[in-house]
Amino acid sequence: xxxxxxxxxxxxxxxxxxxxxxxxxxxxxxxxxxxxxxxxxxxxxxxxxxxxxxxxxxxxxxxxxxxxxxxxxxxxxxxxxxxxxxxxxxxxxxxxxxxxxxxxxxxxxxxxxxxxxxxxxxxxxxxxxxxxxxxxxxxxxxxxxxxxxxxxxxxxxxxxxxxxxxxxxxxxxxxxxxxxxxxxxxxxxxxxxxxxxxx
DNA sequence: TAAAAGATCCCCT
DNA sequence: GGGGATCTTTTAT
Numbered sequence: 001x002x003x004x005x006x007x008x009x010x011x012x013x014x015x016x017x018x019x020x021x022x023x024x025x026x027x028x029x030x031x032x033x034x035x036x037x038x039x040x041x042x043x044x045x046x047x048x049x050x051x052x053x054x055x056x057x058x059x060x061x062x063x064x065x066x067x068x069x070x071x072x073x074x075x076x077x078x079x080x081x082x083x084x085x086x087x088x089x090x091x092x093x094x095x096x097x098x099x100x101x102x103x104x105x106x107x108x109x110x111x112x113x114x115x116x117x118x119x120x121x122x123x124x125x126x127x128x129x130x131x132x133x134x135x136x137x138x139x140x141x142x143x144x145x146x147x148x149x150x151x152x153x154x155x156x157x158x159x160x161x162x163x164x165x166x167x168x169x170x171x172x173x174x175x176x177x178x179x180x181x182x183x184x185x186x187x188x189x190x191x192x193x194x195x196x197x198x199x
Numbered sequence: 200t201a202a203a204a205g206a207t208c209c210c211c212t
Numbered sequence: 213g214g215g216g217a218t219c220t221t222t223t224a225t
Contacts, residue, residue, distance in 0.1 A: 085207050086218030136207050178206050
């Protein structure tokens with residue numbers, strides 16, 4: 001059994017215990033982890049995240065469970081996928097105990113493997129840097145969509161998270177992007193030296 | 200029943 | 213730097 005540290009070894013699969021903590025804690029710890037898709041043919045290192053909690057007015061879970069945000073209240077390690085702006089999907093890692101609505105939004109990642117497939121899905125004219133440098137771009141590159149809402153990231157689903165090697169650059173915290181409420185908390189974290197962050 | 204806002208992205212100027 | 217695309221969810225009447 002893997003402890004709340006999420007496994008010490010590179011390549012260790014995400015464990016629910018790792019996510020069963022406050023989203024702001026998990027968010028920072030997820031930097032450097034790898035999102036895998038297509039059974040490992042697609043890989044990208046997470047370089048930018050944001051945290052959302054129930055007490056947070058910017059969070060989908062702020063007003064309690066609904067059909068849309070139900071996965072957010074599911075077991076830790078669940079994938080919460082939502083549709084926004086009439087055309088985009090965004091992916092989150094559910095955090096906290098089962099029944100509590102917390103999650104970490106995956107905002108940007110650095111492609112490690114399967115760049116050709118990512119580029120094909122993203123459309124022509126996209127540089128490697130632009131494949132996953134935004135929450136909806138990441139979902140488009142990995143083909144994350146509504147059908148994956150509520151699936152697990154801990155193994156056995158279409159997507160999984162695995163611990164990457166250390167040696168990350170400096171981490172910067174700041175206000176979250178694209179929200180009108182909840183701007184007071186610096187719950188966006190990113191690797192400031194990495195060119196794959198969204199901004 | 201209607202209206203507005205939304206955890207975004209892309210293209211144009 | 214600014215605006216349009218596009219539609220679901222939520223809130224107001």
